Amino acid sequence: MKTPLHVFKIGGHVLDDETSLQQFAAAFARVAGPKILVHGGGKGASELLHNLGIAPQMVQGRRITDAATLDVVTMFYAGKTNKQLVALLQASSVPALGLSGADGNAIRASRRPVREVDYGFVGDLAAGSINTDLLRGLLNMNLVPVLCAITHDGAGQLLNTNADTIASAIAQAMAGSYAVTLHFCFEKDGVLADANDEQSVIRRITPDEYAQLKADGVVSAGMVPKLDNAFAALTAGVEAAVIENALKINEPIKTVLCRS
Structure with missing residues (x-):
């Protein structure tokens, strides 16, 4: 029987608020067994870009990363955010x-080809x-890897890579050795049927139901990469995938994604 492994991804308002981050760290500490944490950058990176006179650009929930933006997000994700999060976890x-994808060659990516959109220095992951x-x-040393959304190409170039994609790829890669549960955590209790009703959590979603939710516009923007990556992970052998509130990871209210 495989050892359970929990792969968590956090982002959004949780990263922007130190009190929420402390609460997440305390909840994360109560999760038993091996675990890995992946994080994005929250709104702080966009605010810093604005302060530096660089206009953030997003397409379908994904950041376009020119050279100046890459410098800023590397400093913010791999520096301030990663180390602040590691310090709060140590306090719990x-x-x-804390790691970037370049550390220990943890995550190697390739620059995304230019098609309809030029995403700049954005990394795609492959097998x-x-x-x-x-x-x-x-994990065997009982350490908890905390990975930011900065990867590298193996030739000296850092790349900005979607944190949801990283979490899904890690879950899939580790599924050969562990019984992996993938957790996408943010400020809501799960996927909402009504964005204005915090109580309208959809408790269970199948691939067919997800397709209908997208067609109806119930899920869009930043939620789409989470769900796309979660369903891809399930198809690739991950045991379970959930969308949940980062402050309530030990509680039962959440959206569970199903293979069928």
Whole structure:
């Protein structure tokens, strides 16, 4: 029987508010067994870009990353956000180790080809992108890897990569060795049937139901990458995938995604 492994991704307002981040760290500390945490950058990166006179550009929930934006998001994601999060986890007695994709060759990506949109220095992941030997080694040392959304191409170029995609890729890569549950955590209790009703959590979604929700416009923008990546992970052998509130990960209210 495979050992359970929990792969968490956090982002959104949770990263923007230190009190919420402290509450998440305390809840995360109560999750037993091996675990990995992936984080994005929250709104702080966009605010810093604005302050520096750089206009953030987003297409379908994904950031366009020119050279100046890459410098800023690298500083913010791999620096301030990662280390602040690691410090808060340490304060909750979680033996966290902060990493970018370049550290230990943890995550190697390739620059996204220019098609309808030029995303700039954005990285795409492929089979073999995740250094599973490194992650298994850290987990065997009872460390908790905390990975930001900065990857590298193996030739010296850093790349901005969607954190939802990273979490899904890690879950899939580790599924050969562990019984993996993938958690996408943000400020809501799950996927909402009505964006204006916090109580309208959809408790269970199948691929067919997801297609209908997208067609109806119930899910859009930033929620689409989460759900796309979660369903891809289920198809690739991940045991379970959930969308939940980062402050309520130990509670039963959440959206569970199903293979059929």
